[in-house]
Amino acid sequence: MDGSSEKFPYLENADELVVVQRGPEPGGLKGVWRSFRETGRGLKTTLARVFEGPKTIQYPEEKTPVYPRFRGRHKLHRFEDTGLEKCVGCSLCAAACPADCIRVVAAENDPANRVSAGERYAAVYEINMARCIFCGYCEVACPFDAITMGHEYEIADYNREDLIFTKEILLAEPLERTPLRTEDE
């Protein structure tokens, strides 16, 4: 800010001076040349995009791969060896859920015909997908890793009733319709 103290004597500190950047003054032959040049530059920029080719991902046919930690539709799990459900109906997920979208009704296991590995099992396990905010707190709260977030995100439907996912739906092996991102992507 050379000479600013003479120009602006009321300024105590030269750093307070704000210099406004203005565009060039219009007019004259210089202005004509500038406008032609800038228009040409713009035309060049847009034409360069043509040769660059489209960036579109053709959605229903092509999908953006998701990251491994992507929080999509929930899954309920079984033990692989015994086939018993991991969920013991403790309702911790329902307690952790900020959107209050999980409903668990627990029941005692019949020792002759066990459903889960624990003392009790979830007789009803419903997630209302219309309310779920996909925060993943249920996954964190679960002491048995019975519920995890999957990768699927195409869960839109025509009826709200259809968006209440029951235990059977959540336990079933979901259609893997979402490509997973590989290491180098």
Add this chain to the structure above:
Amino acid sequence: MSLPLAEVGFAEAAWVMVAKSLVIFAVVFAIIPVLTVVERKVLGRFQARYGPNRVGAFGMMQPLADALKLIGKEAFSPDRSVPLLWTLGPILVVFSGITVLAILPWGNVQEIGGGDVGLYGIDISIGILFFFAFSAFAFYGLLLGGWASGSKYSFLGAMRSAAQLISYEISMALALLGPILIAGTLSLTGVVEAQDSYWFIGPQVVAFLIFMVAGFAECNRAPFDLPEADAELVAGYQTEYGGMRFGSFMLAEYLEMFVISGIAATFFLGGWMGPGPGFLDPLWMLLKTLALVFVFFWVRATLPRLRYDQLMALGWKVMLPVATVNVIVTATLVTVL
């Protein structure tokens, strides 16, 4: 030779003229829908995306789907509209575009089937004046349509378009005076024949630029699409229109664009002139026209819309003086040389 009401350079039997008109009409109206989809695709490419590609192969059936949808809509008119003028608006706009097709020269007189046929609708001696008369006619369509809608937005859009068209019509006419002075004729075929040795874009490059810029404004295309500035005036004069009446305005816009490109190709790019035998002439003309139409797309993809005062300032303070100086210089040189 002369026909009633007009002095013409060359005229055939009446049935040949009718057949020619039908061919020109059919060909141009086959090109216009393709232009609409090509514009959207080209615009898409300019923005690094695909554009319509779902209907038919490469989305080429898109105009058909668009037309079906527009025709299927209710022919709605607002409560406060003036019915006759309301209907007349889009008709006038399309009419003015179609009439100009008559004088666009696609080739010289050729021998076809034993008789001489001029590859144009008609070669009238007033040529380009016909074009100006009818392209100015489109302005009645816009103004009437906007006014008869009985809506303030339509009215504002119509006022804008009226002011814009009048401002740019003058520069446009003055720009064409340069080639006319060199060619020494108003007839479009005469102008093309005068470009036998060199194209007029060479000596008249200033006129060409002015004509193209004025052409953008004439067609209400970006960056001069103020009459239908979607962000400011809803849709300008078309606000209240729907269905195929709206479609007619859009059709007229593309038709006008095609016609202006055709006129520019005729006056500055040597019209049908090109290597090869005579029957290739229409192809050359079409190629030049479509190249200029591409420029319209390109500019639309590039330049932002002008502010209204900038539009007027450009029209009256820059284009008009430059066009006038161009005419004076050309006239002086033509007289001296």
